[in-house]
Amino acid sequence: MAKVENISFAENFPISFKELEEEAEKVMGAGGFGYVQSGAGGEETLKKNIESFAKYSIVPRMLRDVSVPDISVNLFGKTYPYPVFLAPIGMQRLEHSEGELASARAAASFGIPFIQSTVSSYSIEEIANATGTSPKWFQLYWSNYEDAAFSMVRRAEESGYEAIVLTVDTVMMGWREADLRNNFSPLKLGYGKANYESDPVFMATLHDGDVVQGILDNIHHPTLSWEHIARLKEKTNLPILLKGILHPEDARLAVEKGIDGIIVSNHGGRQLDGVIAAIDALGPVVKEVKGRIPVLFDSGIRRGSDVVKALALGADAVCLGRPYVYGLAIGGQNGVEKVLANFIEETKVSLSLAGVGSLKEMASLKLLR
Numbered sequence: 001m002a003k004v005e006n007i008s009f010a011e012n013f014p015i016s017f018k019e020l021e022e023e024a025e026k027v028m029g030a031g032g033f034g035y036v037q038s039g040a041g042g043e044e045t046l047k048k049n050i051e052s053f054a055k056y057s058i059v060p061r062m063l064r065d066v067s068v069p070d071i072s073v074n075l076f077g078k079t080y081p082y083p084v085f086l087a088p089i090g091m092q093r094l095e096h097s098e099g100e101l102a103s104a105r106a107a108a109s110f111g112i113p114f115i116q117s118t119v120s121s122y123s124i125e126e127i128a129n130a131t132g133t134s135p136k137w138f139q140l141y142w143s144n145y146e147d148a149a150f151s152m153v154r155r156a157e158e159s160g161y162e163a164i165v166l167t168v169d170t171v172m173m174g175w176r177e178a179d180l181r182n183n184f185s186p187l188k189l190g191y192g193k194a195n196y197e198s199d200p201v202f203m204a205t206l207h208d209g210d211v212v213q214g215i216l217d218n219i220h221h222p223t224l225s226w227e228h229i230a231r232l233k234e235k236t237n238l239p240i241l242l243k244g245i246l247h248p249e250d251a252r253l254a255v256e257k258g259i260d261g262i263i264v265s266n267h268g269g270r271q272l273d274g275v276i277a278a279i280d281a282l283g284p285v286v287k288e289v290k291g292r293i294p295v296l297f298d299s300g301i302r303r304g305s306d307v308v309k310a311l312a313l314g315a316d317a318v319c320l321g322r323p324y325v326y327g328l329a330i331g332g333q334n335g336v337e338k339v340l341a342n343f344i345e346e347t348k349v350s351l352s353l354a355g356v357g358s359l360k361e362m363a364s365l366k367l368l369r
Protein backbone atom coordinates (compact mmCIF):
# COMPACT_ATOMS: atom_id res chain seq x y z
CA MET A 1 0.00 0.00 0.00
CA ALA A 2 1.14 3.47 -0.81
CA LYS A 3 1.04 4.65 2.79
CA VAL A 4 4.22 2.90 3.77
CA GLU A 5 6.23 4.72 1.15
CA ASN A 6 4.92 8.04 2.47
CA ILE A 7 6.73 8.08 5.79
CA SER A 8 8.40 11.40 6.25
CA PHE A 9 11.38 11.20 8.52
CA ALA A 10 11.51 14.97 8.74
CA GLU A 11 8.27 15.43 10.63
CA ASN A 12 9.64 14.77 14.05
CA PHE A 13 6.99 12.22 14.96
CA PRO A 14 8.14 9.80 17.66
CA ILE A 15 9.58 6.58 16.28
CA SER A 16 10.52 4.25 19.11
CA PHE A 17 7.99 2.98 21.65
CA LYS A 18 9.76 4.91 24.39
CA GLU A 19 9.36 8.17 22.51
CA LEU A 20 5.70 7.40 21.75
CA GLU A 21 5.00 6.76 25.41
CA GLU A 22 6.79 9.93 26.51
CA GLU A 23 4.90 12.12 24.03
CA ALA A 24 1.56 10.49 24.85
CA GLU A 25 2.10 11.17 28.53
CA LYS A 26 2.49 14.87 27.74
CA VAL A 27 -0.86 15.11 25.96
CA MET A 28 -2.97 12.75 28.07
CA GLY A 29 -4.30 13.38 31.56
CA ALA A 30 -2.60 11.50 34.39
CA GLY A 31 -5.61 9.22 34.94
CA GLY A 32 -5.96 8.31 31.29
CA PHE A 33 -2.26 7.79 30.74
CA GLY A 34 -1.95 5.67 33.88
CA TYR A 35 -4.89 3.56 32.72
CA VAL A 36 -3.27 2.85 29.34
CA GLN A 37 0.33 2.47 30.43
CA SER A 38 0.02 0.40 33.59
CA GLY A 39 -0.27 -3.32 34.17
CA ALA A 40 -1.93 -5.40 36.84
CA GLY A 41 -0.51 -6.11 40.29
CA GLY A 42 3.23 -5.60 40.63
CA GLU A 43 3.55 -5.38 36.81
CA GLU A 44 5.71 -8.51 36.59
CA THR A 45 3.94 -9.68 33.46
CA LEU A 46 3.93 -6.23 31.87
CA LYS A 47 7.74 -6.22 32.19
CA LYS A 48 8.14 -9.85 31.19
CA ASN A 49 6.12 -9.30 28.02
CA ILE A 50 8.81 -6.92 26.79
CA GLU A 51 11.94 -8.51 28.23
CA SER A 52 11.11 -11.98 26.98
CA PHE A 53 11.42 -10.96 23.34
CA ALA A 54 15.15 -10.50 23.89
CA LYS A 55 15.53 -14.20 24.78
CA TYR A 56 14.82 -15.12 21.16
CA SER A 57 17.52 -14.48 18.57
CA ILE A 58 16.91 -14.56 14.85
CA VAL A 59 19.29 -16.79 12.90
CA PRO A 60 19.11 -15.15 9.47
CA ARG A 61 19.65 -16.65 6.02
CA MET A 62 21.57 -14.89 3.25
CA LEU A 63 21.60 -14.81 -0.55
CA ARG A 64 17.90 -15.54 -1.01
CA ASP A 65 16.62 -12.64 -3.20
CA VAL A 66 14.42 -10.72 -0.83
CA SER A 67 13.98 -7.69 -3.08
CA VAL A 68 10.17 -7.58 -3.01
CA PRO A 69 8.97 -8.88 0.33
CA ASP A 70 5.37 -10.07 0.28
CA ILE A 71 3.96 -9.98 3.78
CA SER A 72 0.29 -10.39 2.93
CA VAL A 73 -1.66 -12.90 4.96
CA ASN A 74 -4.73 -14.99 4.22
CA LEU A 75 -7.21 -15.50 7.05
CA PHE A 76 -10.75 -16.89 6.90
CA GLY A 77 -10.77 -16.56 3.11
CA LYS A 78 -9.65 -12.90 3.05
CA THR A 79 -6.25 -11.53 2.15
CA TYR A 80 -4.81 -8.68 4.20
CA PRO A 81 -1.72 -6.83 2.93
CA TYR A 82 0.14 -6.89 6.27
CA PRO A 83 0.11 -9.29 9.24
CA VAL A 84 -0.11 -6.34 11.64
CA PHE A 85 -3.63 -5.60 12.93
CA LEU A 86 -5.05 -3.19 15.52
CA ALA A 87 -5.92 -4.91 18.81
CA PRO A 88 -9.20 -4.09 20.52
CA ILE A 89 -8.61 -1.16 22.84
CA GLY A 90 -11.62 0.22 24.67
CA MET A 91 -12.74 3.80 25.19
CA GLN A 92 -10.51 5.60 22.71
CA ARG A 93 -12.00 9.03 23.37
CA LEU A 94 -9.61 8.94 26.30
CA GLU A 95 -6.81 9.46 23.78
CA HIS A 96 -8.49 11.63 21.14
CA SER A 97 -11.89 13.19 20.47
CA GLU A 98 -12.24 11.15 17.26
CA GLY A 99 -11.34 7.97 19.14
CA GLU A 100 -12.02 4.75 17.25
CA LEU A 101 -13.16 6.64 14.15
CA ALA A 102 -9.57 7.85 13.74
CA SER A 103 -7.99 4.45 14.47
CA ALA A 104 -10.40 2.57 12.23
CA ARG A 105 -9.74 5.03 9.38
CA ALA A 106 -6.01 4.51 9.85
CA ALA A 107 -6.43 0.73 9.70
CA ALA A 108 -8.60 1.17 6.61
CA SER A 109 -5.89 3.15 4.85
CA PHE A 110 -3.60 0.11 5.21
CA GLY A 111 -6.28 -2.47 4.47
CA ILE A 112 -5.73 -4.23 7.80
CA PRO A 113 -8.44 -5.28 10.27
CA PHE A 114 -9.51 -2.86 12.95
CA ILE A 115 -10.69 -4.90 15.92
CA GLN A 116 -13.34 -2.83 17.65
CA SER A 117 -13.86 -3.22 21.40
CA THR A 118 -17.28 -3.79 22.94
CA VAL A 119 -16.51 -0.83 25.22
CA SER A 120 -15.68 1.57 22.40
CA SER A 121 -16.44 5.28 22.48
CA TYR A 122 -18.13 5.09 19.07
CA SER A 123 -20.68 2.47 18.08
CA ILE A 124 -20.43 -0.37 15.59
CA GLU A 125 -22.59 1.57 13.13
CA GLU A 126 -20.71 4.85 13.57
CA ILE A 127 -17.40 3.14 12.86
CA ALA A 128 -18.86 1.23 9.92
CA ASN A 129 -20.23 4.46 8.47
CA ALA A 130 -16.87 6.17 8.86
CA THR A 131 -14.90 3.41 7.14
CA GLY A 132 -17.18 1.74 4.57
CA THR A 133 -16.07 -1.70 3.50
CA SER A 134 -12.63 -1.76 5.12
CA PRO A 135 -11.95 -4.89 7.20
CA LYS A 136 -13.35 -4.73 10.72
CA TRP A 137 -13.66 -7.37 13.42
CA PHE A 138 -15.78 -7.06 16.57
CA GLN A 139 -14.36 -7.88 20.01
CA LEU A 140 -17.08 -9.17 22.31
CA TYR A 141 -17.29 -8.85 26.05
CA TRP A 142 -20.04 -11.19 27.17
CA SER A 143 -23.04 -9.65 28.92
CA ASN A 144 -24.72 -11.13 31.97
CA TYR A 145 -27.89 -10.43 30.08
CA GLU A 146 -26.84 -12.70 27.23
CA ASP A 147 -29.22 -11.37 24.61
CA ALA A 148 -27.47 -8.01 24.78
CA ALA A 149 -24.21 -9.70 23.73
CA PHE A 150 -25.97 -11.52 20.90
CA SER A 151 -27.61 -8.29 19.79
CA MET A 152 -24.19 -6.63 19.42
CA VAL A 153 -22.92 -9.63 17.48
CA ARG A 154 -25.89 -9.34 15.14
CA ARG A 155 -25.27 -5.61 14.67
CA ALA A 156 -21.62 -6.28 13.83
CA GLU A 157 -22.65 -8.92 11.32
CA GLU A 158 -25.20 -6.57 9.74
CA SER A 159 -22.57 -3.82 9.54
CA GLY A 160 -20.22 -6.04 7.55
CA TYR A 161 -17.74 -7.00 10.27
CA GLU A 162 -15.72 -10.06 9.30
CA ALA A 163 -15.06 -11.86 12.59
CA ILE A 164 -16.01 -12.01 16.27
CA VAL A 165 -13.21 -11.95 18.83
CA LEU A 166 -14.45 -13.18 22.21
CA THR A 167 -12.11 -12.02 24.97
CA VAL A 168 -11.90 -14.73 27.61
CA ASP A 169 -9.30 -13.34 30.03
CA THR A 170 -11.43 -10.50 31.40
CA VAL A 171 -14.25 -12.22 33.28
CA MET A 172 -13.44 -9.64 35.95
CA MET A 173 -11.11 -6.67 35.89
CA GLY A 174 -7.48 -7.24 36.87
CA TRP A 175 -6.03 -5.65 40.01
CA ARG A 176 -4.81 -2.32 38.67
CA GLU A 177 -2.99 -0.24 41.21
CA ALA A 178 -2.43 2.84 39.04
CA ASP A 179 -6.18 3.18 38.55
CA LEU A 180 -6.85 2.66 42.24
CA ARG A 181 -4.26 5.30 43.09
CA ASN A 182 -5.71 7.73 40.56
CA ASN A 183 -9.27 6.72 41.45
CA PHE A 184 -9.78 6.43 37.70
CA SER A 185 -12.45 4.38 35.92
CA PRO A 186 -13.11 5.39 32.32
CA LEU A 187 -16.03 2.98 32.26
CA LYS A 188 -17.69 4.86 35.12
CA LEU A 189 -16.94 8.14 33.37
CA GLY A 190 -18.97 6.92 30.39
CA TYR A 191 -16.18 6.54 27.82
CA GLY A 192 -17.25 3.03 26.85
CA LYS A 193 -20.99 3.26 26.42
CA ALA A 194 -21.53 3.80 22.68
CA ASN A 195 -22.43 0.19 21.82
CA TYR A 196 -24.69 -0.09 24.84
CA GLU A 197 -26.73 3.08 24.55
CA SER A 198 -27.34 2.30 20.87
CA ASP A 199 -28.47 -1.25 21.61
CA PRO A 200 -32.25 -1.66 21.95
CA VAL A 201 -31.95 -5.07 23.62
CA PHE A 202 -29.56 -3.77 26.27
CA MET A 203 -31.51 -0.54 26.79
CA ALA A 204 -34.71 -2.50 27.39
CA THR A 205 -33.06 -4.18 30.40
CA LEU A 206 -32.50 -0.88 32.25
CA HIS A 207 -35.00 0.02 34.93
CA ASP A 208 -33.87 3.56 35.58
CA GLY A 209 -32.10 4.52 32.36
CA ASP A 210 -28.64 4.46 33.99
CA VAL A 211 -26.51 3.19 31.11
CA VAL A 212 -23.20 3.19 32.99
CA GLN A 213 -24.65 1.20 35.88
CA GLY A 214 -26.16 -1.19 33.36
CA ILE A 215 -22.73 -1.74 31.80
CA LEU A 216 -21.14 -2.33 35.21
CA ASP A 217 -23.86 -4.85 35.99
CA ASN A 218 -23.27 -6.69 32.73
CA ILE A 219 -19.63 -6.64 31.76
CA HIS A 220 -18.09 -8.83 34.45
CA HIS A 221 -19.00 -12.39 33.86
CA PRO A 222 -17.14 -14.89 36.06
CA THR A 223 -19.40 -17.80 35.06
CA LEU A 224 -18.25 -17.64 31.41
CA SER A 225 -17.58 -21.18 30.17
CA TRP A 226 -17.39 -23.33 27.05
CA GLU A 227 -21.21 -23.65 27.15
CA HIS A 228 -21.60 -19.96 26.43
CA ILE A 229 -19.30 -20.36 23.47
CA ALA A 230 -21.43 -23.15 22.06
CA ARG A 231 -24.43 -20.78 22.22
CA LEU A 232 -22.46 -17.99 20.56
CA LYS A 233 -21.61 -20.35 17.71
CA GLU A 234 -25.32 -20.86 17.10
CA LYS A 235 -25.91 -17.11 16.85
CA THR A 236 -23.41 -16.16 14.17
CA ASN A 237 -21.95 -17.38 10.93
CA LEU A 238 -18.85 -15.24 11.35
CA PRO A 239 -15.55 -16.84 12.34
CA ILE A 240 -15.09 -16.78 16.13
CA LEU A 241 -11.66 -16.20 17.70
CA LEU A 242 -10.87 -16.55 21.39
CA LYS A 243 -8.57 -13.84 22.73
CA GLY A 244 -6.51 -14.45 25.83
CA ILE A 245 -5.47 -18.08 25.43
CA LEU A 246 -2.10 -18.97 27.03
CA HIS A 247 -2.36 -22.69 27.90
CA PRO A 248 -1.91 -25.28 25.12
CA GLU A 249 -4.75 -27.34 26.63
CA ASP A 250 -7.16 -24.42 26.16
CA ALA A 251 -5.94 -24.11 22.59
CA ARG A 252 -6.66 -27.81 22.06
CA LEU A 253 -10.16 -27.38 23.52
CA ALA A 254 -10.78 -24.40 21.27
CA VAL A 255 -9.95 -26.48 18.20
CA GLU A 256 -12.10 -29.36 19.43
CA LYS A 257 -15.06 -27.05 20.07
CA GLY A 258 -14.93 -25.69 16.54
CA ILE A 259 -13.44 -22.28 17.30
CA ASP A 260 -12.03 -20.63 14.19
CA GLY A 261 -8.98 -18.87 15.61
CA ILE A 262 -6.99 -18.02 18.73
CA ILE A 263 -5.27 -14.89 19.91
CA VAL A 264 -2.43 -15.74 22.27
CA SER A 265 -2.43 -12.79 24.66
CA ASN A 266 -2.15 -11.89 28.32
CA HIS A 267 -4.05 -8.65 27.75
CA GLY A 268 -0.84 -6.64 27.81
CA GLY A 269 -0.13 -7.65 31.41
CA ARG A 270 -3.33 -5.93 32.56
CA GLN A 271 -5.24 -8.94 33.88
CA LEU A 272 -3.50 -11.60 36.00
CA ASP A 273 -0.08 -10.46 37.08
CA GLY A 274 2.54 -13.19 37.22
CA VAL A 275 1.33 -15.04 34.14
CA ILE A 276 3.71 -16.25 31.48
CA ALA A 277 5.01 -13.73 28.94
CA ALA A 278 2.74 -13.98 25.92
CA ILE A 279 5.68 -14.62 23.56
CA ASP A 280 6.70 -17.64 25.69
CA ALA A 281 3.16 -19.01 25.49
CA LEU A 282 3.05 -18.72 21.70
CA GLY A 283 5.33 -21.61 20.67
CA PRO A 284 3.59 -24.27 22.80
CA VAL A 285 0.14 -23.13 21.63
CA VAL A 286 1.23 -23.23 17.98
CA LYS A 287 2.63 -26.71 18.52
CA GLU A 288 -0.67 -27.92 19.98
CA VAL A 289 -2.82 -26.31 17.26
CA LYS A 290 -0.74 -27.87 14.46
CA GLY A 291 -1.97 -25.44 11.84
CA ARG A 292 -5.61 -26.45 12.20
CA ILE A 293 -6.75 -22.87 12.92
CA PRO A 294 -4.99 -19.51 12.73
CA VAL A 295 -3.08 -18.35 15.79
CA LEU A 296 -2.71 -14.60 16.27
CA PHE A 297 -0.60 -12.88 18.89
CA ASP A 298 -0.48 -9.73 21.00
CA SER A 299 1.10 -8.39 24.21
CA GLY A 300 4.51 -6.79 24.01
CA ILE A 301 4.98 -6.08 20.31
CA ARG A 302 7.02 -2.88 20.30
CA ARG A 303 8.83 -2.92 16.93
CA GLY A 304 9.07 -4.70 13.61
CA SER A 305 11.66 -7.20 14.77
CA ASP A 306 9.19 -8.29 17.49
CA VAL A 307 6.66 -8.91 14.72
CA VAL A 308 9.22 -11.11 12.95
CA LYS A 309 9.90 -13.10 16.12
CA ALA A 310 6.18 -13.72 16.72
CA LEU A 311 5.71 -14.80 13.10
CA ALA A 312 8.77 -17.06 13.33
CA LEU A 313 7.26 -18.69 16.41
CA GLY A 314 4.21 -19.51 14.33
CA ALA A 315 1.80 -16.59 14.66
CA ASP A 316 -0.22 -15.90 11.52
CA ALA A 317 -0.54 -12.22 12.40
CA VAL A 318 0.04 -9.90 15.35
CA CYS A 319 -2.02 -7.13 16.92
CA LEU A 320 -0.68 -3.80 18.13
CA GLY A 321 -2.00 -2.40 21.40
CA ARG A 322 -0.41 0.45 23.33
CA PRO A 323 1.87 1.67 20.49
CA TYR A 324 -1.06 2.64 18.31
CA VAL A 325 -3.15 4.29 21.03
CA TYR A 326 -0.16 6.41 21.91
CA GLY A 327 -0.02 7.40 18.24
CA LEU A 328 -3.73 8.21 18.47
CA ALA A 329 -3.18 10.43 21.51
CA ILE A 330 -0.34 12.29 19.80
CA GLY A 331 -1.76 12.74 16.34
CA GLY A 332 -5.23 11.25 15.83
CA GLN A 333 -5.68 9.27 12.61
CA ASN A 334 -2.41 10.59 11.24
CA GLY A 335 -0.61 9.49 14.41
CA VAL A 336 -1.95 5.94 14.13
CA GLU A 337 -0.93 5.87 10.46
CA LYS A 338 2.59 6.96 11.37
CA VAL A 339 2.89 4.19 13.95
CA LEU A 340 1.55 1.61 11.51
CA ALA A 341 3.84 2.77 8.72
CA ASN A 342 6.90 2.43 10.94
CA PHE A 343 5.88 -1.02 12.16
CA ILE A 344 5.21 -2.28 8.66
CA GLU A 345 8.38 -0.82 7.23
CA GLU A 346 10.56 -2.23 10.02
CA THR A 347 8.85 -5.60 9.67
CA LYS A 348 9.62 -5.67 5.95
CA VAL A 349 13.23 -4.63 6.46
CA SER A 350 13.68 -7.18 9.23
CA LEU A 351 12.17 -10.03 7.23
CA SER A 352 14.28 -9.20 4.21
CA LEU A 353 17.45 -9.03 6.27
CA ALA A 354 16.52 -12.36 7.83
CA GLY A 355 16.30 -13.86 4.34
CA VAL A 356 12.52 -14.31 4.28
CA GLY A 357 10.93 -13.13 1.04
CA SER A 358 7.33 -13.93 1.95
CA LEU A 359 5.31 -15.17 4.89
CA LYS A 360 5.03 -18.53 3.16
CA GLU A 361 8.76 -18.99 3.80
CA MET A 362 8.38 -18.07 7.46
CA ALA A 363 8.70 -21.66 8.65
CA SER A 364 12.28 -21.68 7.39
CA LEU A 365 13.32 -18.92 9.78
CA LYS A 366 15.10 -20.18 12.87
CA LEU A 367 14.97 -18.57 16.31
CA LEU A 368 17.53 -19.54 18.91
CA ARG A 369 16.55 -19.41 22.58
Ligand SMILES: Cc1cc2nc3c(=O)[nH]c(=O)nc-3n(C[C@H](O)[C@H](O)[C@H](O)COP(=O)(O)O)c2cc1C
Residues within 6 Å of the ligand: 035, 036, 037, 049, 087, 088, 089, 090, 091, 117, 118, 119, 139, 167, 243, 265, 266, 267, 268, 269, 270, 298, 299, 300, 301, 320, 321, 322, 323
Ligand atom coordinates in the same frame (compact mmCIF):
# COMPACT_ATOMS: atom_id res chain seq x y z
C1 LIG B 1 -5.98 0.92 27.33
C2 LIG B 1 -6.25 -0.50 26.92
C3 LIG B 1 -7.57 -0.91 26.76
C4 LIG B 1 -7.84 -2.21 26.35
N1 LIG B 1 -9.13 -2.58 26.10
C5 LIG B 1 -9.40 -3.82 25.65
C6 LIG B 1 -10.72 -4.19 25.31
O1 LIG B 1 -11.66 -3.40 25.39
N2 LIG B 1 -10.93 -5.47 24.89
C7 LIG B 1 -9.91 -6.38 24.77
O2 LIG B 1 -10.15 -7.53 24.39
N3 LIG B 1 -8.64 -6.05 25.06
C8 LIG B 1 -8.37 -4.79 25.49
N4 LIG B 1 -7.07 -4.44 25.75
C9 LIG B 1 -5.99 -5.41 25.51
C10 LIG B 1 -5.43 -5.30 24.08
O3 LIG B 1 -6.36 -5.79 23.15
C11 LIG B 1 -4.13 -6.09 23.91
O4 LIG B 1 -4.33 -7.42 24.34
C12 LIG B 1 -2.96 -5.48 24.68
O5 LIG B 1 -2.97 -4.08 24.56
C13 LIG B 1 -1.64 -6.03 24.16
O6 LIG B 1 -0.57 -5.59 24.93
P1 LIG B 1 0.41 -4.39 24.48
O7 LIG B 1 -0.43 -3.18 24.31
O8 LIG B 1 1.35 -4.23 25.64
O9 LIG B 1 1.12 -4.83 23.25
C14 LIG B 1 -6.78 -3.14 26.16
C15 LIG B 1 -5.47 -2.72 26.34
C16 LIG B 1 -5.19 -1.41 26.71
C17 LIG B 1 -3.75 -0.97 26.83
Ligand SMILES: O=C(O)C(=O)c1ccccc1
Residues within 6 Å of the ligand: 090, 119, 170, 187, 192, 219, 267, 270
Ligand atom coordinates in the same frame (compact mmCIF):
# COMPACT_ATOMS: atom_id res chain seq x y z
O1 LIG C 1 -8.91 -2.06 30.35
C1 LIG C 1 -8.90 -3.12 29.74
O2 LIG C 1 -7.83 -3.72 29.49
C2 LIG C 1 -10.12 -3.74 29.29
O3 LIG C 1 -10.03 -4.67 28.56
C3 LIG C 1 -11.47 -3.31 29.71
C4 LIG C 1 -12.39 -4.26 30.10
C5 LIG C 1 -13.66 -3.90 30.51
C6 LIG C 1 -14.01 -2.56 30.54
C7 LIG C 1 -13.10 -1.63 30.17
C8 LIG C 1 -11.82 -2.00 29.72
